[in-house]
Amino acid sequence: MNKKTKIIILISLCILIAIIGIYFLFPKGSNTQNIYVQKVSTIIGSSNTENRYSGVVESSETVDINSDGNKSITEMYVEAGQKVRKGDKLFSYDTTEASNSIAQKKLDIEAQNNEIAAQNNTIEDYKAELNRGADKVEIQARINDASYAIRQAQNTIKATQTEIDQLNKQIKNSTVLSTIDGIIKEVNKDGGTDESGNKKPLVSITQTSDFRVKGSISEMGSISEGTNVIVRSRINEDQIYKGTVTKVETEPQSNSNNNVYGNDSNESASKYPFYVTLDNNKGLKLGQHVYIEVDNGQSTKKKGIWLDASFIVSDDNGNSYVWVSEKGKLTKRKVELGKTDEETSTTKIKSGLSEDDYIAWADNTYKEGMKTTTEYQTETDGDANAS
Incomplete structure (x- = not known):
């Protein structure tokens, strides 16, 4: 065998080895895409955490x-x-000034009363002169002047008394x-x-007899006025309060310390305050920190495993299955279905699945053997570690 033939054989062997290596490293049915899976207990136990927001109890007024x-x-x-x-x-x-003013005004009234008495005496004198034959026109003019002075004094007394009443009211409401x-x-x-x-x-007084809950949402959130929500205690998540979003601010808050979860986790997004009016607030305290969730019926717990329809696939033969992660690889597993709750779009899994299993959303592009991950990825994310 000559040297040229040996080189050709050696190159051929290297190519064959490379092909075999690629086959074993990337077997048929595999895919470089990592399929996101979630633990069943997480899905059924807190299915609304992706739409959970932080909030604080504050006064309604x-x-x-x-x-x-x-x-x-x-x-x-x-x-x-x-x-x-x-x-x-x-x-x-x-009230010192008001009291002094009242005293002075009472003296003014007394002076006006004295003026009225003096003018009345003058009028009596004028009438006596008329009886003695004095000029009737001249005397009547003087009586008219005196009567006018009396009316002026009476009006002054009324105005002064009104001022006194107002000052007394000030003192009473001081x-x-x-x-x-x-x-x-x-x-x-x-x-x-x-x-x-x-x-x-x-x-400034903060009302303690009536509470509301203030939360914040980013531009990507799904909270709007009229949305029914559940307010959940951070200490005891089984302690819940139902309410309605009554207001969403249109101007973002300048600085917010509220942590937002799920779809609203972008820290760089603007935060908009929203307010929840509660059906009842018994047991809540002013300043208490809580969670806020959109009310999708999750407050009513059901026994067993109830999965959203997006996890379940049915074939042409009437069989149902879910995509399960086993040893980091995607596997199609047959399950037995029970009743369906139309209100929440969930179906009970009677057998074939446990709360410890990890499952993926149904997708007709999935193939058995695909790698799985518990780290959520976008198209721009790098490969995550397989679970």
């Missing part, structure tokens, strides 16, 4: 009380953080009372302005 700039405050009865009930005293205005049950949010006796440059209220 905040009452701001501004001071009268023309009055000075003599005493504050409350401080920030203090609980108050409707009718409790908040602060009092100085102590400002709380109009709601709540907690004093802030007291600004020295004035000042907020971050927007608006004048701060003298006293």
Whole structure:
């Protein structure tokens, strides 16, 4: 065998070895795409976590009380953080000036009454002169002048009495009372302005008898006014409250510490506050942190495994199966179906699947032997580690 023939044989052997290697590394039916699978217990136990948002319990109402700039405050009865009930005293205005003014006005009324008495005496004198034969035209003119002076004095007395009544009302209302049950949010006796440059209220009260929940959603979210939601305690997720989204802000909040989950997890997206009115708030506390979920009926737990229709495939022979991950490879497994809940579009799996299995959404392009992963991938993601 000559040298040229040996080289040809050697090259042929290398090509054959490479082909065999590729066959074993990438067997028939394999695919470089990793199929995303989820644990069954996760799917049926918290099927709504992809639409879960963080929230905080806050007051439905905040009452701001501004001071009268023309009055000075003599005493504050409350401080920030203090609980108050409707009718409790908040602060009092100085009534010294009003009291002094009332005293002066009473003297003015007394002077006007004296003027009226004097004018009445003058009129009696004029009438006596008429009886003695004085000029009737001249005397009548003087009586008319005196009567006019009396009417002026009477009008002055009425106006002054009205001013006294108003001052008495000021004194009576000089102590400002709380109009709601709540907690004093802030007291600004020295004035000042907020971050927007608006004048701060003298006293701000946060209502404690009625709560709402504030959440935030990104531009990619699916919350809108009228959406029915479930509010879930972070400490005990079985403690739930039902409510309705009553408002979604159109302007994004500047800074938000709320963590958003699932479809709303893009930290760079703008966050828009939304508000939930609760059917009841018994057991909730002001400032408590909660989860907010779109209400898809997940609060009603069913026994057994109930899968969404998107996981189940039926063939032409009437058999049903799901795609299951076994040792990191996709396998088609036959399952026995039970009842279907039309409201939630879920079907009970009677046999063939356990809560510890990992399954994929149904797709007619899947083939057995495909690699699986528990890390969700987009088209631009790199290969993930197979499960």
